Amino acid sequence: MLDHAVACAPIEACGLLSRDGGGQWSGFFPVPNAARSKSRFVMEPGALHSVITRVESCGDEVAGYFHSHPYGPAEPSKVDIEEWPDRAWVSFIGSRDRSVSGQNGWTLQAFEFAERSSGGAALVFGVR
Ligand SMILES: [Zn+2]
Numbered sequence: 001m002l003d004h005a006v007a008c009a010p011i012e013a014c015g016l017l018s019r020d021g022g023g024q025w026s027g028f029f030p031v032p033n034a035a036r037s038k039s040r041f042v043m044e045p046g047a048l049h050s051v052i053t054r055v056e057s058c059g060d061e062v063a064g065y066f067h068s069h070p071y072g073p074a075e076p077s078k079v080d081i082e083e084w085p086d087r088a089w090v091s092f093i094g095s096r097d098r099s100v101s102g103q104n105g106w107t108l109q110a111f112e113f114a115e116r117s118s119g120g121a122a123l124v125f126g127v128r
Pocket residue numbers: 067068069076077080
């Protein structure tokens with residue numbers, strides 16, 4: 001995933017992740033960023049649809065998505081939280097955050113969407 005992020009920089013990279021029937025991550029599928037923006041991503045609809053079809057035809061399911069923050073930080077933005085595609089999905093974010101050490105300055109983190117009883121959204125770090 002980080003290789004894809006590096007290849008797409010300085011624009012944001014994005015893609016989907018699948019899980020198999022046993023709940024194990026089974027694949028990463030890059031999807032072009034139709035927004036071609038350094039600060040935003042829109043998964044190209046045709047490619048998005050074909051990835052979902054391909055994943056489901058193998059009996060797996062899409063269970064996560066990835067995008068990059070070429071200019072950091074390593075956490076979801078307000079827009080990312082508002083536009084979380086499916087709240088059951090894990091969000092993987094690859095970022096080039098100078099305050100975090102990683103592969104060539106890039107780091108990968110995962111977030112799950114969690115509702116708060118107050119109605120707000122909370123993010124829980126961790127990969128299942
Ligand atoms: Zn983002």
